[in-house]
Amino acid sequence: MLVCAKCSRLNPEGANTCSACGASLAEAKYRACPTCGTINSIRDMFCFRCLTLLPPADDQIDTANIGDSAADIDLDPLAALTHALPEAQLDFTVPPGSSRPPHTAPTGISGIATAISQISGPSHAQPSISRVAKILIYAGVILAALIPLLAHIRPSGATSARESVYGLLQSLEDIPQGAAVLVSFDYGPAYAAELDSLATLILQHLAEHSNKVLIMSTHPLGMANAERLFSTLDLPMEYGNNYLYLGYLPGEESGLRLLLGEFGSVFIYDFFKQQSLDTYPLAREIESLSQVQRVIVLSEDAVTIQRWIEQVQSPTHLSMDALVSASAEPYLTPYYLSRQLSSLTGGLPAALELQAVQKGTGLDLGFSLGLVGLTLLVALITVVTTINDFSKRHKQGR
Amino acid sequence: MRKTIPIAAAVICGIVIIADYLVQVPWLHTAAARLLEGAVVLAGFALVLGILNLLAFNFRHIRDHTPGRWQSWIILISLPITVLIGTTFPGSGAFTWVYTYVVTPLMTALGALLLFYAVTVAVRLLPLRNGAAIILFASCLVFMILWIPGISSVSPFIAAVRNWLYALPVGASMRGLLLGAAIGAVVASLRILSSLEQPYTGITEKH
Structure with a gap:
């Protein structure tokens, strides 16, 4: 949603003129996050509040008006990444009068897999992180933090250090x-x-x-x-x-x-x-x-x-x-x-x-186990996401 | 004149400090030392100015009845108390107690969140299907594994991989960054010394 530079009205992506005052949206400097409605700079790649992937700046927008110069944008790696995004995955359809896209909560094991995939999956398709996914992430981090406190495993024998x-x-x-x-x-x-x-x-x-x-x-x-x-x-x-x-x-x-x-x-x-x-x-x-x-x-x-x-x-x-x-x-x-x-x-x-x-003693492995737990959590999210994404594409292909 | 004096002062100070690094002349060293002492005093005063600005900012919050102004009250009450304890009872346990049981736990908790945010961003970047995002995520995982304490005991190969990563890719890229930053610093210094850049006046001449 583009914010009109003149009257601050929210206009849909791709609009050329403001629906309220008729001003050109080529001078728009801010856009609203489609998930939480937070106003972000038009150059931002992610919403600074909810980290939702924002759509890339419209090609019709006059980039010379955004920063000090158009060269600034070319130098910005995040802006370059935004421009490199595939257009097919950037369809934000926000119903009129609603700041959030329609969302149906998944259930069962597939629900958990979908929830995990929402963390690292195509967030622009389902921009909001479900409650289950959040709980999984927080639980994983808390577990990784608690292991060093609870597990004091100190094997005998000398430790090899870096x-x-x-x-x-x-x-x-x-x-x-x-x-x-x-x-x-x-x-x-x-x-x-x-x-x-x-x-x-x-x-x-x-x-x-x-x-x-x-x-x-x-x-x-x-x-x-x-x-x-x-x-x-x-x-x-x-x-x-x-x-x-x-x-x-x-x-x-x-x-x-x-x-x-x-x-x-x-x-x-x-x-x-x-x-x-x-x-x-x-x-x-x-x-x-x-x-x-x-x-x-x-x-x-x-x-x-x-x-x-x-x-x-x-x-x-x-x-x-x-x-x-x-x-x-x-x-x-x-x-x-x-x-x-x-x-x-x-x-x-x-x-x-x-x-x-x-x-000359063994290493307290509590911290190591916590770090292993955290690494495994990230790896698990990645694997589940990839499998889920692959199966979705396979079904669509059929 | 309004511009000339600050520019002349900046150029002379810069040249004196640089010359002190290059040649061993007693009077030049004394002059450079006096200038550096001035910079240190200014830096110390900047801290005091920061505290005064903090107080003024929170006073404004309370005066304007801004939502959440109770936080400003906490700052306005706790800051003078802490300053009073620190200045009137130096070396007493009271100041250490405040620092140990209030400041440190709060700041540590905030610092610990950095890891969570870093991992979240790395995971969030994955759907870009972009080479840079994949490299970021993969390196995040690799370094997390290599960072595990005692992992060298598992296999000497892991220690060798870590040493190689540090010595070659990391070392080389950091050298490149440092060289780039050094060249940038030289150029910026020359522009300031030749008064093409005048950050202290807020004026930049286009050349």
């Missing part, structure tokens, strides 16, 4: 006993569940090896994360002597560039007690990055690690370990392959493997 885990272990072992380490907590609470395990293992290792730990963050909530984590750990470390909260460093690249100078000129007070850094023995002993043996950055994204490499690692040639979220790990692979990063480890799976390898 290469990056052994790389991190080796990198940690290379830190001399009692050396100073700068740890940056560059992640917010949204990634705490994923990165806390890695952070805990790192801090425990550093405490066991009597390393001096300076803690900072370039994330506004990073220091609160560090404080929360330290409060839950019972580490044999004394504040001011073995570890020190330097604080939050704003300014992204600019802030990190300043870190090449003395810590005292960048962080005036510590984060914990708001006292001058000079009052702490550790700050008097470790005054700048040149006295630090290793930088460990825990980050939720790849850009932060890139900043650290550009502004700190490259000029100082310090060894740097990156512990990142699983989604950020692939982006940083080139830096690891070129040895700008001593180690690159990502995600909770790596933390579980690290824990198992460090302690």
Whole structure:
């Protein structure tokens, strides 16, 4: 349904002029979702509210009026995908006065198969997701989330871990006993569940090896994360002597560039007690990055690690370990392959493997089973959908 | 003059910072450090400005009787309390308690939904019968399987596949992306330094 740019009247797809004011619909910039009625940009591929596949922009619409230029549309991959859609599958027939197409609930086993197929099947033929399909998806996700909590299966024997885990272990072992380490907590609470395990293992290792730990963050909530984590750990470390909260460093690249100078000129007070850094023995002993043996950055994204490499690692040639979220790990692979990063480890799976390898025990398979469950669910949806789609076509062919 | 001074300031600052990376001159380093300190102070002030904007936005909601304004009340009450606790009792357990038992669970729950949305979108793209959609879905499945902890113990072949994927297709494509982004950054920097682009004035000259 095209929205008239002049009077906002909803007009059917393919109309040239508005049925209310007669204005040309070539200038229409918005269209209504045929499933839920939400107004989307004419360039959108999916409804932002219900994710229904929207029909492609009509060829008659003057694309020069949509964005800054027609070239913008050609550069938009989603718009390109929309144009590539087969026209035969884009028949949205919305009855007058109704915002939803007629829908009959399927029953029995075929009903479930149809419901599953609606998740990944031709959503433009039956745009709404049935209640059964939604329940199946939510149940699958909840099950995958509950398995790690309920199933604590820990087989005996050593675990084989991914290469990056052994790389991190080796990198940690290379830190001399009692050396100073700068740890940056560059992640917010949204990634705490994923990165806390890695952070805990790192801090425990550093405490066991009597390393001096300076803690900072370039994330506004990073220091609160560090404080929360330290409060839950019972580490044999004394504040001011073995570890020190330097604080939050704003300014992204600019802030990190300043870190090449003395810590005292960048962080005036510590984060914990708001006292001058000079009052702490550790700050008097470790005054700048040149006295630090290793930088460990825990980050939720790849850009932060890139900043650290550009502004700190490259000029100082310090060894740097990156512990990142699983989604950020692939982006940083080139830096690891070129040895700008001593180690690159990502995600909770790596933390579980690290824990198992460090302690020489078997892996807690609860999380693995949850992930297997989720993968199987997606695979099941795909298989059922494909079979259902195939049988429908076969029947139509006959 | 209204345009000349900001352009001159931007160009001089940019050249000083770049020169500091390239040559080792003490007075240049001092000048660059002062400029960077200014940038850090501005970035810190931007946070304060953000808080003030948040307060003003929610005040407007309450004043205009917008539906759902009770959420604005929650923000206006909880924000000063949290700030007060954080600034008057630094290092106390109260702030950590708020962060541990309120902020972290809420943000973690929202973050966890990302996985659900990612899988949903990958599945939803399938009906396009499009090569890109199939590659997206297949890679989603493959990486989910390869990401399972301890899967290397099942077969050394799986570990080899993962290493190959990371070293070759992923590594190569990321290198390409990084090179493209670097070239783009160089071009954008040159345009700003030569004042062809003036994002700080909101004016872009067409050339």
